[in-house]
Amino acid sequence: MNAGFRSQVAAVVERDLRRERRRGDVVWVTIPFGAMALFLLPLAIGVDTQLLQRIGPGMYWVVVMLFGVLVSVGRASIETGAQRDAVSLLGLDPAAAYVGRSMSAAGLLLVYEIVVGVVAVVLYNIEVIGFPWLVLTLVITAVGLGLLGSLAASLVSSSSAGSALVPLLVAPLSVPLLLGATQVYEGLRLGRSILPWMLLMVVVMLVTAIVGVGTARPLQET
Amino acid sequence: MPSEIRSRSWPWVAIGVSVAVALSLAIVSPADTVQGELVRIMYVHVPAAWLAYLAFTVTLVGSGGYLVTRRLSWDRVAASSAEIGVYFTGLAIGLGMIWAKPTWGVWWTWDARLTLTAVMFFVYVGYLALRNTADDSRVRAGRSAVLGILGAALIPLVHFSVVWWRTLHQPASLLRPDGPAIEDPLILWALLAGVVAFTVIYVALMVKRIELHQVADSIRDFERSADRPVAGASVTAPQLGGGLGDE
Amino acid sequence: MSFVIELHDIGVDAGSMSILRGVDLEVGPGEILGLFGPNGAGKTTLLRLVATLVRPSAGTGSVLGTDLSSQQRYAIRRRIGMIGHVPGLYPELTLGENLEFAARVAGVSRDEVGSALAAVGLAGVIDREAGVSSHGMQRRAEFARELMIDRDLLLLDEPHSALDQDAVELVNALVKKIAAEGGAVILVSHDRERVARIADRTVELTEGTLE
Numbered sequence: 001m002n003a004g005f006r007s008q009v010a011a012v013v014e015r016d017l018r019r020e021r022r023r024g025d026v027v028w029v030t031i032p033f034g035a036m037a038l039f040l041l042p043l044a045i046g047v048d049t050q051l052l053q054r055i056g057p058g059m060y061w062v063v064v065m066l067f068g069v070l071v072s073v074g075r076a077s078i079e080t081g082a083q084r085d086a087v088s089l090l091g092l093d094p095a096a097a098y099v100g101r102s103m104s105a106a107g108l109l110l111v112y113e114i115v116v117g118v119v120a121v122v123l124y125n126i127e128v129i130g131f132p133w134l135v136l137t138l139v140i141t142a143v144g145l146g147l148l149g150s151l152a153a154s155l156v157s158s159s160s161a162g163s164a165l166v167p168l169l170v171a172p173l174s175v176p177l178l179l180g181a182t183q184v185y186e187g188l189r190l191g192r193s194i195l196p197w198m199l200l201m202v203v204v205m206l207v208t209a210i211v212g213v214g215t216a217r218p219l220q221e222t
Numbered sequence: 223m224p225s226e227i228r229s230r231s232w233p234w235v236a237i238g239v240s241v242a243v244a245l246s247l248a249i250v251s252p253a254d255t256v257q258g259e260l261v262r263i264m265y266v267h268v269p270a271a272w273l274a275y276l277a278f279t280v281t282l283v284g285s286g287g288y289l290v291t292r293r294l295s296w297d298r299v300a301a302s303s304a305e306i307g308v309y310f311t312g313l314a315i316g317l318g319m320i321w322a323k324p325t326w327g328v329w330w331t332w333d334a335r336l337t338l339t340a341v342m343f344f345v346y347v348g349y350l351a352l353r354n355t356a357d358d359s360r361v362r363a364g365r366s367a368v369l370g371i372l373g374a375a376l377i378p379l380v381h382f383s384v385v386w387w388r389t390l391h392q393p394a395s396l397l398r399p400d401g402p403a404i405e406d407p408l409i410l411w412a413l414l415a416g417v418v419a420f421t422v423i424y425v426a427l428m429v430k431r432i433e434l435h436q437v438a439d440s441i442r443d444f445e446r447s448a449d450r451p452v453a454g455a456s457v458t459a460p461q462l463g464g465g466l467g468d469e
Numbered sequence: 470m471s472f473v474i475e476l477h478d479i480g481v482d483a484g485s486m487s488i489l490r491g492v493d494l495e496v497g498p499g500e501i502l503g504l505f506g507p508n509g510a511g512k513t514t515l516l517r518l519v520a521t522l523v524r525p526s527a528g529t530g531s532v533l534g535t536d537l538s539s540q541q542r543y544a545i546r547r548r549i550g551m552i553g554h555v556p557g558l559y560p561e562l563t564l565g566e567n568l569e570f571a572a573r574v575a576g577v578s579r580d581e582v583g584s585a586l587a588a589v590g591l592a593g594v595i596d597r598e599a600g601v602s603s604h605g606m607q608r609r610a611e612f613a614r615e616l617m618i619d620r621d622l623l624l625l626d627e628p629h630s631a632l633d634q635d636a637v638e639l640v641n642a643l644v645k646k647i648a649a650e651g652g653a654v655i656l657v658s659h660d661r662e663r664v665a666r667i668a669d670r671t672v673e674l675t676e677g678t679l680e
Contacts, residue, residue: 003576011573015559015566022561022598085522086557086611090574090618091547151372155365156355165351169369172344173376176383183387200383207375215368218289220543358483360524 005096012092012100016077017107025074026108034067034116038123049125056124057185063120064113065145065178069170071108072149073163077101084157094220095213098150102212106146113138130188133198137184140201144177145170147208154219176204233426237419244419247412254409263321265412269420270314271339276424277307278346278374285370288363294439295432297363300370301353302431304346306424311343334384341380345373359439472497473533473622473653474519480527481514488514489677492528498651501644503668505661510674512657513553516624519655520551533621547575550620554627556607560600564591564610567599568617575618585617586610589639605631612640621652628656629663641667 003011020026041059042052071077079087087097117138120126128134152169180201187194244265254261284300287293318336319329330336349369356362474496481489488511496502506512517523519532521542530537535545558567568582586592589609599607608631615623628640644654644667658664665671673680 003574007576008574011570014573015562015570018566019559019561080555080557082553082555082557083559084557085517085520085551085553086571086614087574088522088543089520089546089549089551090571091543091576092574094543151368155352155369165348165355168344168351169348172341172348173373173380175341176376176379179383179387196386200379200386204376204379207379208372211368211372211375215289215371217540217543219364219368 003091005093008093008096009100009103012097013104013107016101016104020074020104020108023075026071026112030067030070030074031112031115033070034063034112035119037063037067038116038120042123052124053126056120056126058182059124060117060120060126061141061178061181063116064109064141064181065174066167066171068109068112068145069149069152069167071112072101072105072146072153072170073166077105077150077153078163079157088220094216098154098212098216099209101154102143102147102150102209104146105150106143109142109146110138113142127189129185133184133188133194136198137181137201140198140205141177141181144201144205144208145174147205147212148173151208151212154216176200180204233429236422237426240415240419240422244412244415247408247415251408251412252406254406257325260321260325261409263317265416267314267317267321268413269416270310270317272417273420273424274307274311274314274339274342276421277303277310278342278377280428281307281346281349281370282374285367285374288367289371294359294363297359297367298432298435298439299428300367302428302435304349304370305431306427308343308346308350310420310424311339311346315339315343334381334387337384337387338377338381341384342377345377349373472531473500474530474655475532476519476528476530476537478528479518479525479530479537481511481518481523482526483514487677489518490527492677492679494672494679496653496655498653499648500670501648501654501656501668503661503664503671504655504657504674505659505664505671506657506674511677512674513626515674516551516553516626516655516657519622520549520624521546547618548621549624550615550618550622551624552608552611552615552626552628554630556599556604556611558599558607558610561598563596563598564602564606565595567610568614571614572617577617581617585613588616589613590635603631605633605636608632609636609639612636612643616643620647623647623652623654624657625655626657627659629658629660637663 038059045051045055121128148170149166152166153163155169156163156165180197183197184194186192187197248262248265251262251265253259257264280303281300284296284298284303287296288300315336318339322331323329349366352369353362353366356365472495474494476492476494479489479492479494480487492515504512504515514523518525518530518537521532521535521537525537533545533548535542558564559570562570564586565582568586569579571577572579572582583592583595586595589612591606591609591613594602594606597606599610602610623644625640625644628644629637632640644656647654656664656668661671
């Protein structure tokens with residue numbers, strides 16, 4: 001008998017995180033790259049402290065969305081043809097593979113968000129407010145981006161244009177997440193309601209998950 | 223054969239008639255009291271934007287149809303419609319910018335509908351780019367169908383987000399519950415004629431594009447049935463003595 | 470249950486080339502089939518087709534009672550073992566972790582990992598990363614995976630390459646065990662003598678067609 005869905009998901013998450021730990025792409029490539037982007041922006045825009053404080057949160061989220069996608073196309077997420085064949089013949093449910101990949105990507109994205117967030121707070125003198133809501137926003141965007149990135153990565157797998165295409169596919173579709181995340185911060189700052197934005201981000205997350213899980217099997221079958 | 227000529231020429235006749243009607247209405251209709259002559263750009267801009275929505279909806283239907291039936295004809299519908307949709311989205315954005323410069327004083331404003339259209343444009347540019355990456359027609363069909371569905375599922379959410387984010391644009395002019403807000407009926411008729419003409423053009427382009435896909439596929443099938451090369455045939459036994467050993 | 474593998478007039482295309490055409494093949498329970506053929510004849514593609522990993526472009530076929538074009542193919546994959554000529558292990562993971570992952574996904578107890586690796590003589594290198602293990606060690610680890618998971622169909626591409634004499638005996642024992650339990654085995658090889666010794670029947674694949 002095949003293993004249950006949940007234990008297959010757990011096995012995939014463990015595999016991905018182990019591979020990432022040994023490769024170290026997120027720690028040594030994605031995070032430094034994101035930090036570097038935050039460092040470069042003031043050089044181009046100017047070093048007016050008040051201006052940077054105002055645009056800082058937005059810049060942070062743009063950097064999270066644009067470069068965070070790279071987590072899903074890192075070397076640890078790429079499988080060779082022989083590896084894909086071997087995994088398929090273990091009876092891995094494609095839906096479990098998708099959920100597992102998204103979860104490990106979300107975990108790595110959360111780490112990326114936190115480290116790059118600290119860099120943003122330091123460089124731009126951003127005020128950290130509304131702590132529990134901020135944490136929730138970080139988690140929701142990490143999961144949403146993980147789901148989108150894993151789905152896009154599975155669409156381009158084994159094609160040569162592969163990893164270059166993933167950010168193009170993900171960026172326009174992550175607009176609601178970007179707007180949600182930035183508007184939650186604005187809402188917290190100005191004391192406005194943030195509930196609609198939270199709800200919108202959760203719906204984006206759910207819709208992506210439904211499409212990803214629902215199409216995982218047909219996609220594998222092509 | 224007259225019947226064949228008739229069946230082959232109907233798209234041209236339909237395009238000719240509808241474009242002639244739309245064009246004459248667009249020319250004879252009066253200048254708008256507020257926008258002046260610039261309103262005439264709307265006669266192309268609004269129908270092009272309408273086609274974008276129509277085309278991407280058809281792409282969604284084609285994508286779903288392929289995943290359910292696994293027939294490549296559905297994939298041809300989805301792909302053809304996305305190509306036409308990207309073209310007309312680009313046209314709508316370009317014309318919108320030309321209209322905006324004299325009207326608002328800028329090429330681009332960050333209003334909700336503009337932003338949404340731009341996002342849609344990029345989603346389907348990505349869709350066409352994805353189609354470019356796979357060689358195998360079934361792999362390509364499956365993958366682009368998933369993206370076609372994901373894009374269509376998320377675009378309403380993009381819409382909500384940008385509407386909440388900013389609502390500067392005039393409210394939708396035609397589809398309002400209390401009836402159209404445009405005062406001169408001729409302007410309204412010109413807009414409607416434009417929508418009809420563009421829809422006819424869309425249908426004709428779809429028919430032609432799908433035909434082209436079919437021809438390409440049947441050429442491939444013909445090559446397969448005839449002397450299609452077998453991959454292994456190009457590997458021959460090594461020629462002993464030729465280059466190896468004795469020089 | 471009549472045949473384990475049943476192929477009728479199967480063709481497989483890739484781009485503008487045919488890789489297989491008009492392939493008919495029937496393999497019954499308990500049968501060990503040797504498959505020979507020159508480089509590029511389509512042997513690997515035929516194995517991947519039988520493993521349900523390649524879709525036929527023409528013809529019909531079934532494996533373990535499931536149609537090759539069925540949407541439910543992934544459900545029988547757990548019963549099909551395949552060792553290709555390129556190792557399918559993750560180079561970043563140790564040999565033990567690779568097998569542990571396979572066990573968890575396939576629903577086999579983790580305790581089996583140790584004994585399977587011991588059976589192929591790798592108990593001492595369980596913590597070595599696959600990427601720094603030799604080709605022969607990686608192949609042995611893949612055989613350990615096939616030992617651990619109960620397979621009804623085993624597909625081996627050049628099973629004896631990169632293996633020393635002891636390991637070859639081990640592979641032959643695994644092949645005979647699966648056949649004895651009513652499964653089927655296909656051995657692709659250039660080593661006709663060695664395969665002829667354990668195969669019940671041999672076929673020749675030339676330019677995408679079986680002879």
